[in-house]
Amino acid sequence: MDIEHEVDDGTGHAQRRRAEASAIPVYVTIHRIRRLVIAAIRDPYTLDQLRAPHIDLRVVRPLADRLYNADDPSIVYCLLANRVQFLRSQSDEALYQTVNVARAAVCELIATRVLHRFHEEHDDRPGLLLLANVLVSGFDPFDAAPPTVRREGRAVIQQERGGHEFRLTALKLAILSESKILIGSLACQRVVNAVYRGLVVYTPLSFVDILPDHYKDRPISLYEPRRASILNHRRLIVPRLRNMIELAHFTVLLCLYVLTMICRGDQDPGVLGVYEAAFAIFTAGWVLEQFAAIIEHGWEVHAQNLWSFLDLTFILIFGVYGVFRVTELWFNPEDYYGLPILCIAAPILLTRIAFNFMPDNIVFIALHAMMRDFMRLTFIAIWCFAGFLLGLGWLMRTTAADPEDGVPWSNDGPGTPAPAPQTQLASNNSASWVTIGKWLLWIWFGLDGTGIERTAEFHFILGPTLAVTFAFLGNTLFLTILVAILTNTFSKIISNEASEIQFRRAVLTFQGVKSDSIFAYPPPFNIVALFVMLPLKFIVGPAMFHHINVAVIKIINWPLLLLIALYERRRVWARSARSGRRWHFGLSPYGDIQAVFGAEPPGDVVDLLEKLDAVDDFVDHEVTGAGAGLSTDRQFDLQLLDPGKSSSTRRRKLSAGTVVV
Structure with missing residues (x-):
């Protein structure tokens, strides 16, 4: 049996929060925040203006102080819910678009301050559990709502989760609204790192599960590896371990793909080879597995993953390959279309493996954002420029009449008799729609101007006019706009490099905690589980299905689970038995510098330091007093050293860089 430990702070706060969780007036709090923010922000402000000292002192801080409640962990969720709504309202209410953007930014700033207050007042291990409840607990926006409002507001039917339906977490809303300031804060990163390492464990909430098994929903708790079972199947959803497992799966896929492509020349196209079948x-x-990941949290969250567009492209290529390959094997063994289609997946797969190895690289993060802008602008351009293709194609088959002479125009100019319609149509049909599209494509990329000359065969004035206009708009204007947009996107990402990296890390962490049992079955065992375990779920009861499902998962993954248990017990949480000097190998001359800060000074040294410099008196009189003449932001930074803290706690924090987790 898996044993997970939930730490209490000794005052009963954790039990009281759990008892009052069902009575939290989330619905009332959401509308309360909305009324306050709308009343406070009536003009468009930029983010820099909202973070300025005078607005921060008059708007953000008073709202944060008014809304903060140490016994209500849903405040951050309600603030982010309002941020999501304000961001979506900007497209519906054009008159208040900029104002709604400012209101959304205020909600994020207030949520960041409220979360910071939780972190400051609870900076120990029970505080970590409290922060985890604030960010990854599920809240229903219709909690405490009137029955009529609840009935009318429910628009989506979700999968049964034993009372956890329609619940969302604050971290998911932060990802959906791209609240990078909140995610980059110290309090949020503390929770994200704990969840990523598996120190904080919980049963995540999802929209749809392919193979649901929620007989035992684990509450948010702190994981103790020495008190858990050896074969703990829940460690398969720890984000750090999950990312390694998924990387191993994709590496196997890439190896099978390479073997299939290398050996394709040694086999009959009408026969399915061993490597191709395995691939x-x-x-x-x-x-x-990817489909389950998409429907678990929705495409909006999945699209925040760096390699989501690469996965989608490869899935489309594999789907087309599968259709053609099955058709070849069953109906036309002489055809040879499937494997050539599969060849174009090589750049996708090799690029994807690079993204996996360097997910925190700012170049890949910028590439993901620029690809989104590039695809959007390219789609708009193709839609608009398709009119040139239609115009040239119809001009090829149409002969206009001279309005003055009534004589049809020929390619030699007005007034020259045109050939018979049948003869002209036959001559113009030499250029097909595909050929015209090829001409326009070459003009677009600036490769060849043959299309400009050949369009004179359609009409000596209108044909070249359309082609030259397309060249100006497509090759000059479009490329200029594209370069400007991509440059602006890249500069924004580079200027906020730290927050972008922290945001992507939070996305990986949130997506790494899986709710669906199908993720516990590695490919291709998940296909077997889909056709065996899913029908079994409707035959046996929930308890029996849970025991069978867990047993099968442990049998399939027992070598991996054993390695995980040994690793966590010996390396991650194990305390070093050796004390004293730490040895640093290598030729670095800075080993002693690292070693002197690697261990906390003994008690007598700390007492001597306190006699030399009383930190409490220094902060109270020197630093805080001098801060009276500083800016508001600087004074807020100085308040982080709370004079109310005990001297022993502060001495422990200020010595050797030790931080209480």
Whole structure:
């Protein structure tokens, strides 16, 4: 049996929060925040203006002080829910677009301050549990709502979760609204790092599960590896371990793909080879895993993943390959279309493995954002420029009449008799729609101007006019706009490099905690589980299905689970038995510098330091007094050293860089 430990702070706060969780007036709090923010922000402000000292002192701080409640962990969730709504309202209410953007920014700033207050007042291990409840606990926006409002507001039917339906977490709302200031804060990163390492464990909430098994929903708790079972199947959803497992799965897929491509020349196209069969089966299981990841939290969250567009592209290529390959094997063995289509997946797969190895690289983060802008602008350009293709195609088949002479225009100019319609149509049909599209494509990329000359065959004035206009708009104007947009996107990401990296790390952490049992089955075993375990769920009861499901998962993954248990017991949480000097190997001359800060000074040294410099008196009289003449932001930074803290706690924090987790 898995044993997970929930730490209490000794005052009963954790039990009281759990007892009052069902009575939290989330619905009332959401509308209270909305009324306050709308009343406070009536003019458009930029983010820099809202963070200025005078607005921060008059608007943000008073609202944060008014809304903060140490016994209500749903405040951050309600603030982020309002931020999401304000951001979506900017497209519906054009008159208040900039004002709603400012209101959304205020909600994020207030949520950051409230979360910071929770962190400052609870900076120990029970405080970590409290912060985790604030960020990853599920809240229902219709809690405490009137029954009529609840009935009318429910628009989506969700999968049954034993009372946890329609619940969302504050961290998910932060990702959806791209609240990078809040996610980059110290309090949020503390929770994200704890969840990523597996120190904080919980049963995540999801929209749809393919193979649901929620017989035992684990509350948010602190994981103790020495008190848990050896084969703990729940460690498979720890984000750090999950990312390694998914990387291993994709590496196997890439190896099978390479073997399939290398050996394709040694086999009959009408026969399915061994490597190709293994690749097809394993990739089908991998595609099932990606589909489960998309529907678990929705495409909006999944799209925040750096390599989501690469996965989607490869899935489309594999789907087309599968259709053609099955058709070849069953109906036309002489055809040879499937494997050539599969060849174009090589740049996708190799790029994807690079993204996996360097997920925190700012170049890949910028590339993900620029690809989104590039695809959006390219789609708009293709839609608009398709009119030139239609115009040239119809001009090829149409002969206009001279309005003055009534004589049809020929390609030699007005007034020259045109050939018979049948003869002209036959001559113009030499250029097909595909050929015209090829001409426009070459003009777009500036490769060849043949299309400008050949369009004179359609009409000596209108044909070249359309082609030259397309060249100006497509090759000059469009590329200039594209370069400007991509440059602006890249500069914004580079200027906020730290927050962008922290945001992507939070996305990886949130997506790494899986709710669906299908993720515990590695490809291609997940396909077998889909056709065996899912029907079994409707035959046996929930308890029996849970025991069977857990047993099968442990049997399939027992070598991996054993390695995880040994690693966590010996390396992650194990305390070093050796004390004293730490040895630093290598040729670095800075080993002693690292060693002197690596251990906390003994008690007599700390007492001597306190006699030399009384930190409490120094902060109270020197630093805080001098801060009276500083800016508001600087005074807030100085308040982080709370004079109310005990001297022993402060001495422990200020010595050797030790931080209480």
